Amino acid sequence: MKAFQFVETQEPAQLREVKVPEPGPGQVLMKIGGAGACHSDLHIMEAPAHAPSPPLPFTLGHENAGWVEELGSGATGFAIGDPVLVYGPWGCGSCANCRIGMENYCQNPGQSMPGGLGADGGMANYMLVPSTRFLLPLGDLDPREAAPLTDAALTSYHAVKRSIQLLGPGSTAVVIGAGGLGQMAIQVLKALSAATTVIAVDTSVTKLETARHIGVDETVVSGADAVQRIRDITRGRGAALVLDMVGGRQTLEMAAQISRVLGHVTIVGLGGGALPVNFHSPAKECSVTSPYWGSIPELMDVICLAQAGRIKMLVEQFPLERASEAYHLLHDGKIQGRAVIIPNG
Numbered sequence: 001m002k003a004f005q006f007v008e009t010q011e012p013a014q015l016r017e018v019k020v021p022e023p024g025p026g027q028v029l030m031k032i033g034g035a036g037a038c039h040s041d042l043h044i045m046e047a048p049a050h051a052p053s054p055p056l057p058f059t060l061g062h063e064n065a066g067w068v069e070e071l072g073s074g075a076t077g078f079a080i081g082d083p084v085l086v087y088g089p090w091g092c093g094s095c096a097n098c099r100i101g102m103e104n105y106c107q108n109p110g111q112s113m114p115g116g117l118g119a120d121g122g123m124a125n126y127m128l129v130p131s132t133r134f135l136l137p138l139g140d141l142d143p144r145e146a147a148p149l150t151d152a153a154l155t156s157y158h159a160v161k162r163s164i165q166l167l168g169p170g171s172t173a174v175v176i177g178a179g180g181l182g183q184m185a186i187q188v189l190k191a192l193s194a195a196t197t198v199i200a201v202d203t204s205v206t207k208l209e210t211a212r213h214i215g216v217d218e219t220v221v222s223g224a225d226a227v228q229r230i231r232d233i234t235r236g237r238g239a240a241l242v243l244d245m246v247g248g249r250q251t252l253e254m255a256a257q258i259s260r261v262l263g264h265v266t267i268v269g270l271g272g273g274a275l276p277v278n279f280h281s282p283a284k285e286c287s288v289t290s291p292y293w294g295s296i297p298e299l300m301d302v303i304c305l306a307q308a309g310r311i312k313m314l315v316e317q318f319p320l321e322r323a324s325e326a327y328h329l330l331h332d333g334k335i336q337g338r339a340v341i342i343p344n345g
């Protein structure tokens, strides 16, 4: 089969011929419907040569949905052809965090690397999933459209949900970076807390237009007067929740200045910046956190939101042969929502 693989740091990923894997005991072979291209892949591929990296090569794609193709011996609970979403952060399954479904914070990390982030991912015709524990039924959702639910939506859902108690009437949430994750965060905020005012901040005017289209209340162009605009919108109080989906120096400086007393600054983007912190800034008793992905029960919630039509990703489909182009467009900020690679036509 064909697989789009990360072969060497700072080199473009390559379409290569590889063997179709065979599912061992408890494992599942999936036929891929869609594999989302996440900005994290670019961070990993563009990292300096001396940065720690998983063993190469591996097939990209950590945001996967498809159909059960073959069950290894003892793998039960699913039938051939079932449409499924793959939970991405594969933990050990037996530590305390894994047992409550928070495999994203497995206490034995490294025991099994996530598919697309060390193990082979979904940018291939088939993908091996180590356990049915990581498969969630999609019902009537189309795997070609649903793939971004497992990262862009799950990561945003987890980041919003932990601050939901702050988002009552009169509150404001700011989403910095209205790309794949940001657009999901806006819809999750609207679905979970209709009372909060949601502001999108982006350098791209077209991304802000998309944000308007999916229900954001206010848009602010990222730049010199963004802080003042957000202060004005919040009548000087600041935002209860600032979600930074960029995580660069400039956006974190902004986040520090627009958060409210007792608010939350949540750093989701891996942009390599640092949050300036002293007694006066961010505002008093503001909490700062850096969540990673989300839990299996949260992914079940995300699927319910999608099935109810409350969240929908703007998907741009690319055949496997055009995966490289999709990443170029993502790098240049030219993907309006999420690029999803469709390996099986």
Ligand code: NAD
Pocket (backbone or CB within 6 Å): 037, 038, 039, 040, 041, 043, 151, 152, 155, 176, 177, 178, 179, 180, 181, 182, 201, 202, 203, 204, 207, 222, 245, 246, 247, 248, 250, 251, 267, 268, 269, 270, 271, 290, 291, 292, 293, 330, 333, 337
């Ligand atoms: P994306 O490229 O789809 O979106 C990024 C958006 O940020 C774009 O709309 C871009 O125009 C905007 N942007 C860039 N610089 C900006 C600035 N200075 N001010 C305002 N907006 C700016 O990327 P994505 O796939 O949504 O990923 C976003 C980030 O989240 C990446 O850093 C990615 O690695 C990270 N991520 C983190 C997790 C996690 O678990 N913490 C999970 C997935 C992705």
Ligand code: ZN
Pocket (backbone or CB within 6 Å): 038, 039, 040, 041, 062, 151, 152
């Ligand atoms: Zn990702």
Ligand code: ZN
Pocket (backbone or CB within 6 Å): 091, 092, 093, 094, 095, 096, 097, 098, 103, 105, 106, 107, 108
């Ligand atoms: Zn574990």
